[in-house]
Structures are given as C-alpha cells and as structure tokens.
Amino acid sequence: MTEVKSKRILMLHSSSDLYGASKVGLETIKILKENGCYVVVALSSNGPLCKEIISLDCPVEIIPLATVRRKYFNLKGLFNRARAFRTSIRELDRIAKLHDIDTIYSNTTGVVTGAFYSKRKKLKHVWHVLEIIPGPKWLLKAYAYLMLHYSDCVIVVSEAVKSHWLKVNRNLNIHRLYNGFSIEPYSGNDSLRDELGLPNDQLLIGMIARVHFWKGQSYFLEIASLLKQKYHNIKFVMVGDAFPGYEYLYDELKQIIKENNLEDAVIDLGYRTDINRILQSLDIFVLPSILPDPLPTTVLEAMACGKPVVATNHGGAPEMVKLNETGFLIPWDNAHIAAKTIFPLIEHEELRKEMGRKGQVRVNEVFSYKQHQENLVAIMNSI
Template sequence: MQIAIIGTGITGLSVAHLLKQQHPHKQMNILILGTSSDLYGGSKILSIVAKILADNNHKPIVVLSEKGELVDELNKLGVEVRIIRLGILRRKYFSVPGIINRISVTSKAWKSLSILIEDEKIDILYSNTTGVLIGAFLARRKKIKHIWHIHEIITKPKIFTRVLSFLIEKYSHNIIVVSNAVKQHWEKHIRKQSITRIYNGIDTSIYGQNEGLLKQELNLNNNDFLIGMIGRVNHWKGQDYFIDIAKLILEKQPNVKFVIAGDAYPGNEHLVDKLVNRIENENLKKAIHYIGYRTDIPNILNSLDVFVLPSTSPDPFPTVILEAMASSKPSWRVAILKEY
C-alpha cells in the first residue's frame, strides 16, 4: 500500500492516524510532494511528518521542486528525496500569464509523476496546500483516492477563490485545514463536503531552553530591549508595517532595538532589496537589523523580549506563533489571527 502526500505541513502523528483510518491493517509507502525546499514553517512540519511516518514503519518519499536545506534535513533523517519541478501555484502567478506559466511547468511534471505513481503503486494521493494542483488531477486520472490539506486563506482575486473551491470540492475525498479560521473561510465556498481541522504541531522541547545569542551577534548589550519578527518577506507578512511600528516606538523609546528575519521566494528578491533600502534611506540601520533567512529560530526567539506578528492579511496558522509561545513569549488575540 502506498500513499502520496503532496505539499507541506501536517503533524506526523495526525497523518499516521488519518492513514490508519483509511487502511488500518497495511503499512504504506508515502509519496510527499513539497512546495518549497527551505526550512520555513511548512517545511519544518514536512520533515516532522516524514520522520514520524518513518518511525511508524511507513516509507516516506519526498519530491521537491529544487534542492535546498530541507533536502539536507531529510537526508539526515534517512528519507528519500527526488527533485521534480511541480509547478507550484503562488500568489505572484495569480494572473493570466502566470497561470499559463504554471500549466507549462505542470505539464512537464505530469509524465514523471505518472510514472512514479505507477511504479510505486500509489493508492492514495494527499495534496498539501492549494499551491499544489497537479495532485488533484493525477488522482482523478489514476482513479485513486485524493485527500487535500488546505493551509491558505485566499480572498482575492475572487475568481481564483471560486476556481480553487470548485477544484477542492470536486477532486477531494477528504478535506483537511490547519485552523478554525481556514475552515470558516472555505466553508463559505465548499458546502457539499465536510472539512476537518487538524492543527500543525512542533517539538516544543527545543524552544526556551537556553539564552539566545542574537544580541551578542548584533553587538547589542544584554540589557537592550529587542523586538523582532520572523517570516517570509512579502507584501502581506507586514515587514513595512513592522518598520512603521518601530519608528513610532523609537520616537518615545530611542534605545529600543528591532530585528527582522526572513527572505523572499526565489524571483521576489526585489522585495528584500526594497526592505533593506528603506531601512538605510530612513537612517534606521542602528535600530533595525535585517538578518535575512535563518534556521536557528529557537536562538532568535530566546533572544527577543517581544515577538511581533505584523501580518496585514488573515494569517491561516503561522508556525512561528507556536514557536514563539513555546519560547514563553507573551501573546494576545489579534484580528489577523483568531484561533480559539
């Protein structure tokens, strides 16, 4: 028995439990198609999934579009990785030319994935995130069960919301979401199928154990008050808003320091350049430190006095919130992240 899991980000124990419900008496080879090869939240969850599935005597096989740090992490875990460009659908492709580009890339992946499904005798296809569309169509063509795991809240363009809702409902045997917020959003558009919420999870034991070293790295004093954010550099994650907040605080507390961690998707490096240029042009370099992509998130969080999630659009369920709470950072309910 073999299962295909496409995308990133469901807790391994929940996956194992779900698959056991589908086929309670069979061990499975599991094909995981990931949306990115970095070590941001979703990719971290993917590595946890692969490890726990392997620990439960299944055989996970991960397919990613490119090499990266996730590949190295999976190799350390002894998980097989294959590289096939999957035509991942991201927000920057939400246009007619963008969709044409994705169709072209996806068509090239179709043959390779079809052969893989046949050779490995895949019985269930598990698509994780709406960024991976090819799994839904492959499952229909191969006449195998399809489970879709949704991480996103997509409100615009409205045409994409309607199209994705149609595909999710028509091409899924089971639908899973990562939070109540995501569930409530898609239930407005998907009415003929039930939606199951399964929260992502993290290993809390690696957080909050040691004093962070980031202040030392940035040549700050240990008593300097440090406020930070961690996340992809894009328009809705709120880096510009974070700088606006920092400027207001600096007017009253000029000795407070700030740090921004994270980089952009390949092809969006101009957003990082814009961010760095703003910090420099507004003479904020001494107060706001941009440190780029980092994998030592526990170290960064342990160094912060306050963690901020400045997203400007609804955030489905960011893993960094779990990491911040595991690092004993205070939190409170905000409009863009309502989970209760």
C-alpha cells in the same frame, strides 16, 4: 497508537525552504513515518528542506510540480504551466509506480497536479490546505471544486481557514487540524546579544517571516519608528529572506528604514536556520501580517520559547494567542494603536515573563506534537 491504514504515501510540496509551510510538511512526514507509513516526497527544487527529509529516511524526488503562482496569471504563464503540468503528471506516474503509492498527499494549495493525478489513477488524495486565498473569485471557486470532487480529505490548519473555504462552498468536507511542534528550547551559552555585541539589558523586539508584501515588514518598521520615539533602549530584529520574485522589497524596506532614521535601531539578519536561538533571545515577538495568516508557525515557536506574542487580529492568530494572557492582538492597519498596545510589555519585565510562561502552557495544552499526531492519524484512518 493505531497506525495509519494507508501506508504508501507520495507527498507533494511546492518549495524546499524551511519556513512555515515546509515545517508543517516536515512534521507531517515525521508523524506518518512514526505510524507505519512509507513516505516519498516530491519537491519542485533542491534546498534545505531536502536534507531534513532525507534525515528521516525518506526518498526525495525533484520534479516539476506545475506550482500555482500569481506570476503565471497571464497568457504566457498559462502556456508555461500547461507544459509543466504535463511533465509533472508523467513524473508523478513514474514515482507512483516505482514506489507502489496508494495515497497522494498535497501539502498547500500551491500544488494542484496531485488532485488530477490521484483522480485519474483512482488513488486516495489528501489536501492539506494552509492558505487563506483572498481571490479572485474564479480561483477560489476552482479550488473549492477540486477540493470537493478531487480529494478524499481536506485538512486545514485553523478555524479561520475552515471558515474561509466553507464560505466558498459549504459542502466541503473539511477537517481542522492545528499544527503541533516538538520544540526543544535553545539551551546553549551563546545568544543573539553576544553575537551582535549588545548589552544584556538591551530590549529586543523581533519578527520572523519571509519577506513579502503581506507579511508586514513595512508595518513592523512603522510600529518600530513610533516605539523608538518613546523608548531608546530597544533594538528591532527582522529575520527572513525574500520570496522569489519579491527581492525588490528589500530596497523598499531599506528606504523605509532610512526615512524613519532607524539605521541604528533595526537589525536585519536575513535568512537564518537557528530560529529557536533567536526566539530565545527576544523579549517580545511580533507578527505584523497585514493579510490573514492562516496559522503562523512562528507564533507557536515564540510561545514555546516562552515569549509574549503581539499579533495582528485576523487569520489564525486569535485562535493561538489568548488575549491579555499570552499576548496582545493589534489592528493590521493602525501603527499608533499597535505601538500603544506594546507599551506595557516594554515597561514591565514581569508581564513579559508571565505571558511567556502562559504561552508555553498553551502550546502544550492546545498545539502539542502529541495532539497533532493523534488527530492526524484519526483523520488519515477516516478516508
């Protein structure tokens, strides 16, 4: 395989967790390293992602990145970001000089300083966009302007993301790059049922996502309440901790669980790192996002683990789930229809297994690590 032409890359990423965006960044680092690049990574905080990056023999710098968050969309927040921006630029300059960087790689729209710094220093800038931002319009137009004039290449993770940004500015030069993961199925003797003390015939329906209003935890519980009324041998598994600043959502979810008498049916595991093991133990995986999820990593992971996927019908999910073959698509705002859609999967074990098998085939055909690697190298060599 041809190596990437640009060999000294500074990647900027706004978080240090191990959720979807961080996993995408981690896979990107692996590919760049495997193809002859020297990669330095700048993060805004310490966390589990740091250990993973260091294991790839990549330097990690913890610096202010002036991350864009909605909580800063006020006068006090703007002053805060202005100070952080100046500090971030100084730190990027220090790192770039120290490591002789020729390319800035911004992973997610949460980091904008890379665009300004690369423009100022006449470095190449790649922007890997993982988001479908609903608005406001001024913010969309500002991002589109930066993508057009401050980036040499814009990579998006799905056709849904590409379509979204082209509606903002049709002149954007966008490359669609599906994520691809090398996933080793969990093969140990332990299982989630053993951990929780559940019988082997206990049906497990689960979702994995950071706790956030748009990720659909409350919608998942609404669906669970309806399914519980019809079926009694089901447990509903929720995995994920709260995004900083949204911890209050835990109290809301607990209230929903109490109001719907789901205390004995719902198992909240919180933050976990053994995602493959959990997915291997599930019978059905549900992605209940109520806003368009660009290309949810957990769907790929569930399919790779041979699980049928039920996902809301927007964002990147319709590109991932082959309708009626690897899973089902449900409305994002009608729990009754969603619950009825899941009925056949609950009642027919062979249907679950067949959809799971076809999901594994689809991951290998469309979302493989090899394809991701080849396409990323081609994109990087085009700038």
